[in-house]
Amino acid sequence: MNPFDEEELRRALRESANGFTVSTDAMERILDEARELPTLEKRRRLHSFVERTSRVKSSVMAAAACVVVLAVAVPLVNAESPAMSAAGAHRPLVQTNAEKIAIPSAVSGTGFESGIVLPQSEAQILGLTSPVQGTAATGLAVTVTNAKNSTSDGSEATQSSLRVEEVGTIQLSVGGTKFQSTLTQLTDFATTDGGFVQSTQSHMGTKASHSYSTGSIVLQVPEHNFTMLVDQVRHAGMATSVVTSANDVTGQYVDLQARISALQVSRAQYLKIMTRTGTISGILQVQSQLNQIQSQIEQLQAQLGLLNSETTYATLTVILTQSGHQAVTPNHSRSGLDKAWHDSLHGFAVGVEWLIRIAGPLLFMLLLVAALLLIGRLLWRVTERRRNRIG
Amino acid sequence: VSDQVDVDELRTWLEDGYANSVRTAYLILGNRPDAEDAVQESFLRAWKFRDSLVTGASFKPWLYRVVVNTCNSKLRKEIPHRSRRHNDDDWEDVAVIEDRISQVAVTNDVMTALKDLPAHLRIVIVLRYYADLSERDIAAVIGRQPGTVKSRLNEARRRLALHPALQPEAPSPINVRKENHS
Numbered sequence: 107m108n109p110f111d112e113e114e115l116r117r118a119l120r121e122s123a124n125g126f127t128v129s130t131d132a133m134e135r136i137l138d139e140a141r142e143l144p145t146l147e148k149r150r151r152l153h154s155f156v157e158r159t160s161r162v163k164s165s166v167m168a169a170a171a172c173v174v175v176l177a178v179a180v181p182l183v184n185a186e187s188p189a190m191s192a193a194g195a196h197r198p199l200v201q202t203n204a205e206k207i208a209i210p211s212a213v214s215g216t217g218f219e220s221g222i223v224l225p226q227s228e229a230q231i232l233g234l235t236s237p238v239q240g241t242a243a244t245g246l247a248v249t250v251t252n253a254k255n256s257t258s259d260g261s262e263a264t265q266s267s268l269r270v271e272e273v274g275t276i277q278l279s280v281g282g283t284k285f286q287s288t289l290t291q292l293t294d295f296a297t298t299d300g301g302f303v304q305s306t307q308s309h310m311g312t313k314a315s316h317s318y319s320t321g322s323i324v325l326q327v328p329e330h331n332f333t334m335l336v337d338q339v340r341h342a343g344m345a346t347s348v349v350t351s352a353n354d355v356t357g358q359y360v361d362l363q364a365r366i367s368a369l370q371v372s373r374a375q376y377l378k379i380m381t382r383t384g385t386i387s388g389i390l391q392v393q394s395q396l397n398q399i400q401s402q403i404e405q406l407q408a409q410l411g412l413l414n415s416e417t418t419y420a421t422l423t424v425i426l427t428q429s430g431h432q433a434v435t436p437n438h439s440r441s442g443l444d445k446a447w448h449d450s451l452h453g454f455a456v457g458v459e460w461l462i463r464i465a466g467p468l469l470f471m472l473l474l475v476a477a478l479l480l481i482g483r484l485l486w487r488v489t490e491r492r493r494n495r496i497g
Numbered sequence: 498v499s500d501q502v503d504v505d506e507l508r509t510w511l512e513d514g515y516a517n518s519v520r521t522a523y524l525i526l527g528n529r530p531d532a533e534d535a536v537q538e539s540f541l542r543a544w545k546f547r548d549s550l551v552t553g554a555s556f557k558p559w560l561y562r563v564v565v566n567t568c569n570s571k572l573r574k575e576i577p578h579r580s581r582r583h584n585d586d587d588w589e590d591v592a593v594i595e596d597r598i599s600q601v602a603v604t605n606d607v608m609t610a611l612k613d614l615p616a617h618l619r620i621v622i623v624l625r626y627y628a629d630l631s632e633r634d635i636a637a638v639i640g641r642q643p644g645t646v647k648s649r650l651n652e653a654r655r656r657l658a659l660h661p662a663l664q665p666e667a668p669s670p671i672n673v674r675k676e677n678h679s
Contacts (some may be wrong), residue, residue, distance in 0.1 A: 112626065113656070118607035119627040123520035132519075136540050140507050360587045450678055 245246040269359040269413065272332050279429050280343035285310070285319040288342055292323050292424055295338045301327030301419065311428065318428040325422045332420035335485035339424055346427075355413055362410045369403045500546075507544045515540070517628070525568045525614060532568075539567040545596045561620070561628060566621055567611040568601050572616045610660035618653035621646055 280288045285308075293303050308321030327335045340348060373396060380392045514537065522539075543563040550559050586622035611619055617639075624635045632650070636643040657663060 114603065115622075116626045117605040117609060119524060119611075119623065121604045122608050123524050123627060126523075126529060128516040128519045129533075132537055133508075133515055136511060136515075136537050137504060137508060139541055140504055140544055225671075 116456065132482070140303070164466060185266070195495065232254075268354070269356045270329070270352050270354050271413075271416045272329060272352045274332070275335055275421075275423045275425065276336065276339050276345055276349075277347040277425045277427065278339065278343035279346050279427050281429050284343070285321070285428060286427065289321060289323060291342050292325065292339060295335055295342070296325040296327055298332040299327040299335050301325060301331065301335070304421070308426070310315070319426075320428065321426045323424050323426070325424065326419040327422070329418060329420050332422065333422075336424055344429070355417060359410070359413055362406050362413065366403055366406045366410065369399050369406070373399045373403065428487040499543060506547075507540070510544070510556075511540060513668065514557070514560055518560065519626055521561070521623055522564055522568050524611070524627055525565070525616070525620055533572060535558055535571055535596040536564060539563045542567065553636075558634045558637045561624065561630065561634075564581060565624070565638050568620070569616065600603045607657075609662045612659050614653055614656060618656065621649045622653045622657070625650055632635070 278288070289306065289308060295308075296303050302325075304324040304326050306321065306323045306324075309319060311318035311320070325335065325339075336348070336350060339345075376392050376396045376399065380396070381391060383389050383392055517614075518536045518539065519529075519532050522535045523529055526532050526535060539560075543560055550556065613658065614622065620639060621635055624630045624638060625632070628636065630645045632643050635646045639646070
């Protein structure tokens with residue numbers, strides 16, 4: 107409670123404050139200053155208008171800069187994504203059937219049997235030289251074909267500069283009676299195209315055992331015949347899935363060649379040194395170095411040979427299924443607990459996936475809310491400060 | 498012409514509120530020159546931003562708000578950094594008149610205690626007991642909630658009651674009167 111006599115306090119304050127007379131001169135001074143103030147105020151208003159204008163101008167410029175940056179960045183990012191992957195040593199080219207399969211008429215008359223249709227930009231990205239760009243742009247396999255069908259128009263340069271390994275998988279659905287004949291037909295395709303069958307696996311189903319026929323065959327054909335083989339295989343049955351990819355290993359190939367050359371030069375120099383060495387210890391040291399270099403050269407040559415064979419032959423895996431049946435998928439019947447455990451794991455994985463999926467948008471929303479709060483807080487503070495200043 | 502009309506309006510403001518504003522500022526700041534400076538600045542500022550006074554709103558709390566804010570600004574920025582040459586500038590002792598000697602002593606003790614209050618408590622005391630503003634008006638003046646004003650007033654009164662200048666050892670009519678009341 108108030109232990110104080112409020113009236114006494116009031117009286118004391120009044121007595122103290124009223125203990126002096128207030129001069130009216132000050133009032134006149136205030137009025138004089140106030141009369142001069144409008145011009146100053148007008149100047150200030152103009153100044154604040156200029157400031158505000160410049161602030162607006164800055165905001166507009168910042169917004170315009172953002173728009174320009176976005177306008178430049180978005181197409182760049184879109185354009186760079188294939189280019190960046192093409193620049194890498196391994197460049198998977200998983201394409202749809204329509205994109206992947208060559209149109210023979212498009213390459214007829216060029217001296218090449220078949221090819222993968224690539225746009226001009228892709229051909230440039232792959233580093234094809236200008237004399238052959240006209241033909242190279244018609245297909246990736248065309249340039250590989252040049253390895254064997256090189257003409258005198260400078261195609262050899264392209265052949266040595268481009269190494270691509272191609273692989274593909276086709277799922278074929280064939281009628282039950284045609285299953286065996288299709289397998290034979292596929293083998294024929296490979297041999298006709300200058301290739302061979304790497305492996306086959308088949309299971310012939312019977313009505314008695316209520317099973318159906320399934321199988322797979324791995325074909326290897328020269329790189330330049332790969333597209334043609336894909337086309338042939340697709341028409342051998344009903345293709346339910348066609349997946350092909352191409353890896354550009356040119357960089358890896360050139361790197362291996364360069365390292366081998368460098369090591370060979372080193373080996374030659376060590377051999378020279380060895381002829382001039384007079385002491386046994388010196389000869390032994392040089393010999394040791396020579397052995398190391400020779401070992402490295404052989405390793406690299408083996409890698410080069412492997413790469414060479416991979417780029418010479420393309421691999422096509424054909425999975426055959428009987429019409430009306432899906433490809434063989436292992437279906438283990440599980441007991442209750444096992445199923446529950448797997449369901450639980452699956453649920454956990456789905457939950458984690460969901461969390462990861464929403465984390466991005468959630469983070470974005472949080473940032474947005476934080477930015478809005480920050481702006482709101484700033485505005486509030488500015489308003490408050492202004493109000494205080496006015497007050 | 499409009500400027501002249503405005504200046505006339507300012508003259509009315511000054512005639513109505515200048516003296517009270519100076520005395521209020523004096524109680525808050527503790528000396529007359531600072532109080533006069535603050536009030537002069539306040540009136541010019543209030544007049545400059547007169548458009549911010551909402552139509553129909555009470556003028557008195559608004560003007561006090563300007564004065565209090567200016568005083569606060571001075572207390573924060575100018576006065577603490579000023580080298581104090583004399584104590585004469587502080588609250589002046591009320592002139593002693595023979596027949597009012599006890600009251601004068603009380604006034605001086607109260608002012609001593611008031612001086613020792615923190616500025617935010619001193620302001621609510623001055624506004625409440627000198628300017629006679631309601632708690633709601635004080636809240637509007639200092640830009641706080643009425644509850645805050647109430648708690649500040651309580652705290653200020655508590656501190657004043659405990660101040661050595663107003664203790665029984667130094668008997669003052671306030672305490673004597675309190676005892677009589679009880």
